[in-house]
Amino acid sequence: MRAFAELLDRLVLTPQRNAKIMLMADYFRNTPDPDRGYALAAIAGTLTLKTVKPNVLRQLVLERMDEVLFRYSYDYVGDLAETISLVWERPPGGEMPLPDLSLSTVMHRLETAGRADVHGLVRNLLDQLEGSSRFAFLKLITGGLRIGVSARLVKQALADMGNVDITEIETLWHGLSPPYTALFPWLDGKADKPELDMPAVFHAVMLATPVGDNDLASLDPKDFAAEWKWDGIRVQLANLAGTRRLYSRSGDDISAAFPDILEAADFEGIIDGELLVGGTMRTNLATRTFSDLQQRLNRKTVTRKMLEDYPAFIRGYDLLFSGRRDIRPESFLTRRAELSALIDKAAPSHFDLSPLVPFSSWEELDRLRTDPPDPVIEGIMLKRLDSPYTSGRSKGPWFKWKREPxxxxxxxxxxxxxxxxxxxxxxxxxxxxxxxxxxxxxxxxxxxxxxxxxxxxxxxxxxxxxxxxxxxxxxxxxxxxxxxxxxxxxxxxxxxxxxxxxxxxxxxxxxxxxxxxxxxxxxxxxxxxxxxxxxxxx
Missing domain, CATH: 2.40.50.140 (Nucleic acid-binding proteins)
Known part of the structure; x- marks a missing residue:
């Protein structure tokens, strides 16, 4: 636990992106399995540990501390886990140095504990942990690390550790689970790359570069297609070999919140698009705002009434796989033609195609950008007609030109x-x-x-x-x-x-x-x- 606690402390105090990546890569390289797998899951947010309610922690600390003093301490510190880690006093006779419990040992005890045992187990572990280890444990069981690290940053650290491309990590990500015992031997160079049973995996999305002051001056408008940038969330829908998944742009699986989308996906392939709420252009109903979409986001289950009140659909931008055929190397125009044919046959209430915006000059497009025809539009996307679909953000193929805030x-x-x-x-x-x-x-x-x-x-x-x-x-x-x-x-x-x-x-x-x-x-x-x-x- 001490190594994991030290990692969390250093990540919190390190603002630089590359320094955070180096810290995590070093930890993963020097920590044995399965500890590093559990640490990876905790930092990336894939740990399915049953969280402990704050009220349980308050009850435990008030067994050993005056309530008024604790309230003043909590008010001063401002964070429950940090407050408890600082004020917790071990029982009399507990002054002897404590052994360093491994992260996997702590996880095993938490995973095997019954509901009635949680209170006593947490008290016991708090007594066995010291200082920063106690703080890390409390953050772990409350489910809120808040260390300024995104899931993509963790994946980049894994890529650096194993000297592989981050797209390989992202392709494997949703086919593996904690404590990732099949992932690390491959990154260590001691085993082959894991083979996944699930084909509907997430593929790294292609990102656009914001239009700068002089970016368009040297470019010919005839080389680009323009699309409206819709104000929803970017998603990737995968349906291959009978497995259907809906992913956010960062690779989070959000399938549970949108069963209606998955059910309507009666085609094979992988679509890149915008998740929206309301009516599609094919049903001639209005697309609704992002605040409406928020009613459906971050839910583990949705009611029938919610499905009826906030119907979701995907506005297609691009096609990565046509059936099981990878068409990412093809040009944008080729991919769009296949996407158009696929959406024509898809359910009209759940899928439509993002329309192209006709324009002949950058000045004309700028006027359209500043006064779009729909309030759900937040700008323009520019895509080179001959551009392949490549992961990440490389300047040149795609640009985004947003409305002024x-x-x-x-x-x-x-x-x-x-x-x-x-x-x-x-x-x-x-x-x-x-x-x-x-x-x-x-x-x-x-x-x-x-x-x-x-x-x-x-x-x-x-x-x-x-x-x-x-x-x-x-x-x-x-x-x-x-x-x-x-x-x-x-x-x-x-x-x-x-x-x-x-x-x-x-x-x-x-x-x-x-x-x-x-x-x-x-x-x-x-x-x-x-x-x-x-x-x-x-």
Whole structure:
């Protein structure tokens, strides 16, 4: 556990991407099986460990600590796992040095414990672990490592460790399971590459480069096709040899949330497309907003009513496999022709083809980009007609040309501490704009943001929260926000839609704090009517 705990500590404190990759590659290279397999699963989020409820941990720590003292400690630290790891006291007579339990030993005890045994087992393990190992254990059982590492970054570390291409790791990923005892011997050069029984695996997606200031000047519009960039989520649908899977662009299996899509996929092949909610162009029904799609995302099961209220479909972009034939080396035009033929025969309520955008010059396309025909469009995709489908992001074949982000000035209303290295800072903010209610001007919350600001700006925001807290609701702090006293921030966001789930009636897409407006008073912030006007008529 000590080596795993040290890895987590160093990952949290290491901001550089390449340094994180090196840390993980070294750990995987020098740690035996199955410990490294369990560590890989924990970091990549593929561990199916039954999490322990925070209430159980609170009960355990209050057996050995005064409740008021614990509450003050938790308030100061801001993270439950870190607080317990710091304040936990072993019972009398437990001062002797402890043996270093292996990660696999801890996992085995947790996996074999019955429900009635969990309380005592967690107490026992907390007594046997020290310092950072105790913290790592608590993070493991609560299911929230929060160390700034994505699943793709872990895969890159594996690729570096084994000196293989990351696409080989991604192709194998969903055919293997923790503790990955078939994966590491291959990466160590001691065994052949694992052979998968499941053919419907994820293949690394092709990514586009954002259009820069001078990128288009040297390019001929005749060499490119343009498509609308739809505001859903990029997915890959695989249906091969009777196995059907739906993957996100990062390779996460999201099949359970979209059984209607899998059932309707009566063709063989692998499609790259956009997952959306509403009606397809083939049914002449409106495509709905990203906030509607969110009702279906991240669910393990969906009800029949949800399937009816939020029907999902895929808008096809590309075809990777036609049947079992790999057509990625073919040109974009060839692949699109085969995709078009496939979708023509597919269920019209669940599949349509992303239309091409006719244009003759970059200036004409720019005008179309800034004023698209549908609010669910967030920009333009440009694809070379002769481009093969290659994994990753290489500049030249594909470009994305997004609409300019929306901007409003809003007032900070609530704050909450962050996680990981931000656990001591108030870094998660709820902001609002003005509207009229019962003849008075009031602030109404319209969104939340926890990034976009620099570390120096975070210091400013954190200090303001601490000095201007007016109420506390558990971990949430209500901030002083009046017409002449408050903190104004400029918020940038990619889109905005009506939402019945929010008090304000609106939901923002990807909001972030882009600027601290210390030059403005709260009374000068924007109004709800301004945001509603951005959406247009209901």
């Amino acid at each position: 929306y901007n409003v000035d809003a007032v900070l209303m609530y704050a909450q501490r962050g996680h990981g290295k931000r656990s001591s800072y108030y870094s998660d903010f709820t902001f609002g704009v003005w509207t009229e209610s019962d003849g008075r001007q009031v602030l109404v919350p319209v969104g939340k943001a926890y990034f976009g600001f620099t570390d120096a700006e975070l210091e400013v925001l954190d200090r303001y929260v601490r000095n201007n807290t007016v109420e506390r609701f558990g971990p949430v702090r209500s901030i002083r926000a009046e017409a002449d006293h408050g903190f104004v921030v400029e918020v940038a966001f990619e889109g905005i839609n009506f939402s019945s789930r929010h008090k304000s009636g609106v939901a923002m897409r990807f909001p972030r704090i882009s600027r601290l407006r210390t030059d403005k008073l709260p009374r000068d912030a924007d109004r709800l009517e301004t945001l509603l006007a951005m959406i247009g008529p209901a």
